[in-house]
Amino acid sequence: xxxxxxxxxxxxxxxxxxxxxxxxxxxxxxxxxxxxxxxxxxxxxxxxxxxxxxxxxxxxxxxxxxxxxxxxxxxxxxxxxxxxxxxxxxxxxxxxxxxxxxxxxxxxxxxxxxxxxxxxxxxxxxxxxxxxxxxxxxxxxxxxxxxxxxxxxxxxxxxxxxxxxxxxxxxxxxxxxxxxxxxxxxxxxxxxxxxxxxxxxxxxxxxxxxxxxxxxxxxxxxx
Amino acid sequence: xxxxxxxxxxxxxxxxxxxxxxxxxxxxxxxxxxxxxxxxxxxxxxxxxxxxxxxxxxxxxxxxxxxxxxxxxxxxxxxxxxxxxxxxxxxxxxxxxxxxxxxxxxxxxxxxxxxxxxxxxxxxxxxxxxxxxxxxxxxxxxxxxxxxxxxxxxxxxxxxxxxxxxxxxxxxxxxxxxxxxxxxxxxxxxxxxxxxxxxxxxxxxxxxxxxxxxxxxxxxxxxxxxxxxxxxxxxxxxxxxxxxxxxxxxxxx
Numbered sequence: 001x002x003x004x005x006x007x008x009x010x011x012x013x014x015x016x017x018x019x020x021x022x023x024x025x026x027x028x029x030x031x032x033x034x035x036x037x038x039x040x041x042x043x044x045x046x047x048x049x050x051x052x053x054x055x056x057x058x059x060x061x062x063x064x065x066x067x068x069x070x071x072x073x074x075x076x077x078x079x080x081x082x083x084x085x086x087x088x089x090x091x092x093x094x095x096x097x098x099x100x101x102x103x104x105x106x107x108x109x110x111x112x113x114x115x116x117x118x119x120x121x122x123x124x125x126x127x128x129x130x131x132x133x134x135x136x137x138x139x140x141x142x143x144x145x146x147x148x149x150x151x152x153x154x155x156x157x158x159x160x161x162x163x164x165x166x167x168x169x170x171x172x173x174x175x176x177x178x179x180x181x182x183x184x185x186x187x188x189x190x191x192x193x194x195x196x197x198x199x200x201x202x203x204x205x206x207x208x209x210x211x212x213x214x215x216x217x218x219x220x221x222x223x
Numbered sequence: 224x225x226x227x228x229x230x231x232x233x234x235x236x237x238x239x240x241x242x243x244x245x246x247x248x249x250x251x252x253x254x255x256x257x258x259x260x261x262x263x264x265x266x267x268x269x270x271x272x273x274x275x276x277x278x279x280x281x282x283x284x285x286x287x288x289x290x291x292x293x294x295x296x297x298x299x300x301x302x303x304x305x306x307x308x309x310x311x312x313x314x315x316x317x318x319x320x321x322x323x324x325x326x327x328x329x330x331x332x333x334x335x336x337x338x339x340x341x342x343x344x345x346x347x348x349x350x351x352x353x354x355x356x357x358x359x360x361x362x363x364x365x366x367x368x369x370x371x372x373x374x375x376x377x378x379x380x381x382x383x384x385x386x387x388x389x390x391x392x393x394x395x396x397x398x399x400x401x402x403x404x405x406x407x408x409x410x411x412x413x414x415x416x417x418x419x420x421x422x423x424x425x426x427x428x429x430x431x432x433x434x435x436x437x438x439x440x441x442x443x444x445x446x447x448x449x450x451x452x453x454x455x456x457x458x459x460x461x462x463x464x465x466x467x468x469x470x471x472x473x474x475x476x
Contacts, residue, residue: 004324068401068447070408072419073440080432163310169412170419177313191324194316198309205308 009187010196018186022179025093029175030162033100037161038154040101041108045116046138048109059109066106072170074103079171092173096165104161111153115146152216159208163201176200230431231255231438238429254425254435261421262442268338268417269407269446273400275343276350283347284354285380290366299351306348312409315341319413338410346403353395357388390461397454401447408443418442 047059066074078099083090119142127137147154166177177197184193231254232245241247245255252260286292286299306314318341323329329337361384369379411420422439426432 004327005321065444068405068444069440070405070419070443072408072411073422073436073443076419076422076426076432077436077440080426080436163308166310166312167409169312170423177310191321194313195321198313198317198321201310201313202305202308206304209308 005192007192014183018183019179022174022176025174026165026176029165033104034158036101037104037108040105042112044109045112063106063109071167075099075170092171096168096173111150115150118149119145152212155212159205230429230434261416261418264417265407269404271339272342276346279347280350281354284351287355288358303348303351306345311345311406314345315409338415349399353392357392358384361387393458400450404446
């Protein structure tokens with residue numbers, strides 16, 4: 001049934017020549033936007049929970065705005081606007097990095113907001129009773145617990161993020177999928193290249209979500 | 224920079240400005256008409272995929288909770304793992320390029336249908352996960368009550384478990400509906416004439432990216448909002464007074 005497909009041309013040389021660089025870009029994009037997204041997302045979540053509408057409203061608009069637009073459109077927008085803002089042309093790879101940090105911050109902020117809200121009020125009062133300032137209270141009491149409660153969700157979001165990196169196709173950045181695509185083009189076997197890409201993504205994402213499940217059990221026991 | 228909203232009134236073939244109402248007569252169309260057309264494709268792809276996603280999502284999700292069918296449960300779990308761990312864009316390429324090559328019978332299937340399959344099955348795995356969680360969140364007594372009444376397993380699901388689970392998972396179903404609408408934008412990659420594809424094409428032709436992107440973005444936001452309202456309406460209509468109190472307003476602190 002799969003007689004029309006020929007996977008024999010795929011060997012280590014093809015992988016290292018075409019796919020490896022794309023793979024590393026996907027990984028880089030995932031790591032940078034996870035870290036950046038968590039940092040900016042936490043800031044956004046704190047703004048939304050600050051109780052001051054001058055701070056909360058812009059953050060809410062930003063988060064809800066980002067979440068109601070497809071990532072493909074956000075990629076196109078940033079590819080159009082970022083060069084204009086910084087005043088010089090920018091490659092698709094850098095544009096993708098900036099877009100992903102800005103886009104994922106909105107999703108991570110929702111996770112962090114839920115995490116912060118999951119901390120009982122008594123914890124905050126306890127911090128205040130000890131004479132802690134707002135910043136100390138957040139840094140030493142609330143955020144470490146929120147982060148730990150939300151760790152499995154944050155990691156699941158990272159897996160989704162890794163899958164989403166394939167959408168940089170829209171601005172022709174060189175990611176894992178693009179690497180397979182180039183190999184497929186050169187060898188005249190685009191279908192097989194897509195099949196291989198699917199298998200690689202499947203193995204990576206399955207392994208990661210297996211690890212997240214393990215971690216979830218471990219955390220649940222400690223608590 | 225300055226705005227130039229007249230770009231939407233331009234004829235797509237000779238770029239002259241069309242009066243009145245930016246509505247050209249056939250066979251010409253303006254960019255505005257083209258955008259509305261693309262919106263139709265976006266909504267069409269999403270709606271068709273939603274039907275597939277709902278049917279398979281509920282079947283697979285139910286199969287995952289069946290008490291005495293380990294084989295079926297395993298198959299359903301495998302289905303969810305398969306469709307959840309491959310990016311939607313790659314799944315789209317699988318359906319559009321790989322499946323017709325591997326199975327020549329699919330070469331006669333139009334591209335639109337293949338895109339609908341890709342989006343529908345991708346979303347079905349996510350709905351299946353919600354359905355499973357919804358059914359498993361019900362107290363065990365519900366199932367026993369059904370059996371005690373002499374219901375078969377099928378009847379227990381049909382009359383007791385599914386109606387309850389459906390109401391519980393309506394909020395996450397709402398966000399899956401909105402996700403599907405947003406995910407339909409990946410269809411640009413196989414040149415389905417939907418909104419994201421229109422945005423790229425029209426940006427290229429007119430060099431008025433800001434206006435075109437703003438128009439497209441607005442249509443996406445409007446569509447997502449409409450989906451949200453539609454689900455809120457369904458939630459209100461199917462609510463059983465005093466039974467499941469989902470979404471008790473307020474919350475927070």
